[in-house]
Each structure stands twice: as C-alpha cells, then as structure tokens.
Amino acid sequence: MTFNITVEPSGRSFTADPSEAMLVAGIRQGIGLPYGCKDGACGSCKCRLVSGTVVHGPHQSKALSADEEAAGYVLTCCGVAQSDVVIESRQVTEAGALPIKKMPVRVSSLARASHDVMVLRLQLPAADTFQYHAGQYVEFLLRDGDRRSYSMANAPHTQSTAPQIELHLRHMPGGKFTDHVFGSMKEKDILRIEGPYGSFFLREDSDKPIVMLASGTGFAPVKAILEHMRFKGIARPVTLYWGGRRPDDLYQQEWILAQAAAMPQLTYVPVVSNALPEDHWSGRTGFVHQAVLQDFPDLSGHEVYACGAPIVVESAKRDFVAQAQLPTEAFFADSFTSAADKL
Template identity: 60%
Template sequence: MTFQVTVAPSGRQFECDDGETVLAAAMRAGVPLPYGCKNGACGSCKGKLLSGSVTHGAHQLKAMSPDEEKQGLALFCCATPHTDLAIEAREVLAAGQFPIKKMPSRVATMDKVADDVVVVTLQLPANEKLQYLAGQYIEFLLKDGKRRSYSMANAPGDDPQISLHIRHMPGGLFTDQVFGTMKERDILRFEGPFGTFFLREDSDKPIVLLASGTGFAPIKAIIEQSIHLKSKRPMTLYWGGRRPQDLYMHALCEEWARTLPHFSYVPVISEPQPQDGWNGRSGFVHRAVIDDRLDLSAHQVYACGAPIVVESAQRDFSALCKLPADEFYADSFTSEADLV
C-alpha cells in the first residue's frame, strides 16, 4: 500500500510506502524537506500535518513534545502515514541539487588537534567527486549496519579530499575505533551528502555564526565557501568551549579576523580555570551574542554544536533579539547517547 503526500505551499506530491517515514519517502522522491539528524533528535524536520494521520516512532521530546503533536505538528523523520497526507513544510530547494551516493574513501591523514579531537582527511576515488554544499554531512557505513554522521569541514571544490573533525566519545562504537585502531590508508565507506544546513547565498544579510566544540567543522566550511565567493557580507563567528583547548583551531580563526575585512571572531569559554590564563569572554556562547547584538532582526544565524546550545540560541534569539524564525539555520550534533 502506498499513500500520497501533498506538500504545501508548493503543491508538490510524492508517494510514501506503507511503513516508510515521510522524510525517507520525500528524500527518495527528490522532494527537499528540511532535516538534520534523521533520527528524531533535532527537530529540524518538524512541520504541520494539515490532513491525514500518522504514527510517530521513537523520538526525543525536545524534538517534538506531546503538546506540539496535539497541535497538529509532525516530526517527518519518525512519522509513518496511515492515510494520504497534506503537510506544510518549507522546501529547501538547493539541498537536492547534488546526488546522494555511496563511496569508498581512504584515510589520508589523521591530525590530533586536541586531546579528544582528531582531524581526519579522506582521499576520494580518483574517478569520483563528492559534490556538496558547505555545511552538509556524510554518514559512515559501519559493518553492523549502523551509521555515524560527520560534517565536511572544508568547502566544496575540486580537491579530491574531504576533512572531518571527530571528537572522541569514550565507549562510542566509531570514535573508539578512530582513536584506537584507525590508521592512515584504512578504507572507509560513506554515503552523502545529507542535510539542509548550508550557506544561503541568495541573501546579503549580515551573518552570525555560532559554534560549540566540533560544531566548528561545518561552520569552517561555510566560512571557507564565503572566502571562495569573495563575499562582502559581514560575518561574525562566536565559538564556544569549556576550556581554551576546546577551540582547537583558535589560531586559524584569529588569522581570518586579521586578514578578512568583513570577518570578526569572538571566542567564548564557559568554564575557564585559573591555570588557563584566559582573559577573553566567558559564559555561555549564545549569551555572548545576545550581549553584543540585541537586535538580530536583519541577520541570518547559522548555529552548530551541542543540542542545548542550538536550542537555547534558537529560543533566545527569537524571544530576545527579534531574529526571524526562518533566518535561523542549525545543525544540532547528536550521539547515540542522546537518542531514545
């Protein structure tokens, strides 16, 4: 049995198989609904159910609460239909312009930039090219059928390599391997690109970039893409960590601030210790944005990192800084420990 899904306001339609989620069917049909984690953790794919009925699979309450479901909202990555559906969702047309494909890759380099962060550079096959938008991610295909997602940390181009920033999560199925047994020349398979978090190039609004931890990776790709485009849009990066060593490419950001006329950088440390000798901003990174910019009504915000950082920024920027809801773009990093 199949069900027809109609998307408002575009009027586009696609078929959803029995037991298939709305998001999976949309991706299969090339209908670019917004999404992030695809596993019920981030809420990026949430939209309005205008007619029809669905059943939601396991998901986090922060992604969609029971009250939101009662109000007619649906989390499309977890929603399977029982009837034909009419849904309301903002399509992200640029997200579907490049094919999603499975590719082998070889570990070219592994550079440990912090005690718990390694930059892994992957060499792609000579006869293949991964086309993607700055900010998107790939999923590693593990032997047990599980997947792990990591954002590209370099802007797209002709380089046959992609760079990833991987933080060690002790006990993590994949990161224990990365920090324990992985070595250069190992072969890894992945699928991508995925995600609707990427630089919107059709605007001239000033940009606020908000990163926590390795959420810096896709933000770095967006900055590099802006440099490649010779963009003159004002751009400010707020990068937060618990300790100064968490800002593992601090020197690069300082160099950008010195050399790029439209770029500024604000590092923020939440838990500085006396031995750190930290003299910069401290506290929650999104609060530093609020302290500096009470009016974000004419800005775009790109936020990436820990879910609590992204959620707090989205809530407070809207409530306190007049940021339009449709100008907040986010990628909330989730882990297996975060999932229901």
C-alpha cells in the first residue's frame, strides 16, 4: 500500500510508502521539496499540513516545536504519512529534478584558505556527467556508513573546462571527517560522494533584488551562485553580507572584490563580530544579520539567500520576517548543521 502526497499550491503529487519519510519519497520521484540537513535538525523542510495524518520520527524541537506540530506543521524529512496527505510548500521546483548519483572522486588539490578552512578540489569521473544547481551540496559516503555534507563552491558551467568540484571545509576538532581532511588526506586519494542535494539555489524566474547572507564557510554556495549569475548575465542587484568572528574568517575577500569589479550590481559588506585590536579591523562589526537590518529596514520587495551556522540562519529568518516585512516564501536558506548539531 502507498499513500498519495499532494503539494499545494503547485498541485504536484507523488506516492510514499507507509514506512518512508515524505522527503525521501519526493526526492526519489523528482519532486523538489525544500530541505537542508535531512535529519530533523534544521527545520528547512517544515511545511503546513493541510489534510491527512503524519507521524514524526526523531527530530529536534528547534526544527519543529510541540506548539508548531500542534498548529499543523510537519517536517517532511522525518514525517511519515499514515494516509493520503496534502501539504503546503511554495518552494517546490519544476518537474525534471537533476538525477542523484553516487560516484568516486579523486582529490586533485588541498589548499588552506585560513587556519581552519581547507579548499578541497575533487576530480570527477571523466566518463560521467554531474549536473547540479549552483548552491546545492554533495554528501561524502564514509566507510562506516556515516555521511558528511558540503556545498559546491563552483558554478556548474565550470565543468566544461575541468570536471571537478570545489568545496570549502572548516576544521571541526575531533570531527571524524575534517580531522582526516586536515591531517592525513592527500592528493590522489579516492573518496565517494552522492548528490546533488538541497533546495538552496537561485530562483531565476524572479527579478527581485537579492540580499545574500553568509557566515563562515556558508560562503561556499554563495560563491557558486555569484559565479552562476555572472556567467548567465543575471543583472539583479545583489548585496552580499559575509560574517565571521575574526577578519581571517572571511577567507576569500580578494575573490569577492574581483567579482564586484566585474559585476556592477554586486555590493559587498563584510562584518566581523569579535575583532581584536591586533586585527586592525575598520569595517562593520556585530552580528551579520543585524547589519542587514540596519541597511534594509524594509525587505518586503527582496529575496534573501542565507547560508551558514544554524543560529545565524534561524535569527535571520525570524528577524527579517518579524522586523523587516520579508515574506516567508522569499527566504531561502541552507543551514550548515554539523554532526554535533544533529545529536
């Protein structure tokens, strides 16, 4: 027996087995529901249950509180249909979602961008093609069955000159994967990835001005989107806010400044929250999402693309909607949940 899942207002539908999460079923059938961590930790897949019955697997209250569940909201990543279901999700992508593939990749280079950020480039199989939207991510398939997710930092069109992807990894001391990356990983190592995943990519059917908000290595998918916009000649105004604790956390400022010189519609605002005297920082300070509010007290006519630490993404969505009249459906995000965040 299967249940029918209908997504409003698009009217698209798919079927789900009684034991599988709705998100898994949707991805399998090419329905682009919004999501981030896929583990009940970030809340990116939260949507309203219009009708039907859904039971939830384990999830964090910050992703879906008891009050939200009582009010009729569900997480599709861990919500399992018990009947035919209708949900409301305005971010459903069009038919023809890109295929998800598993493939071996070879480490082509490792380069430190800062004391705790590694730029990892992976060579893709020459005999295969890997399609993705700028802003999406891949998962590394570890030998013990665990997975680790990282966003592509290069736009898809760059595959035409070199079939490789660029990832930005922050070292998490004690982290199973990043300890290996910063310790024993070397060029020509073979890894396995699966993807593309994620609903964080540019909505090209809009002409609204864009505010981009990145914290730390949340800059990686933003970089890919900016590369894509430049390549496609998309001239929508973009203001990029990149936040870090110290100036060194803004590890590719030279790249941004070069893009800004070539893209007149791009404005860059770096923000540092914990500058020390020896940093000689003269730029904006404080929390990066508050810098946005200072400059854009009214976001009602904008779209926001936010990526980085969960606390930054959550604070931005809450305050932009409540204080700056940003429509909820105009906030697109990828919350970088770590393995520790999912415990």
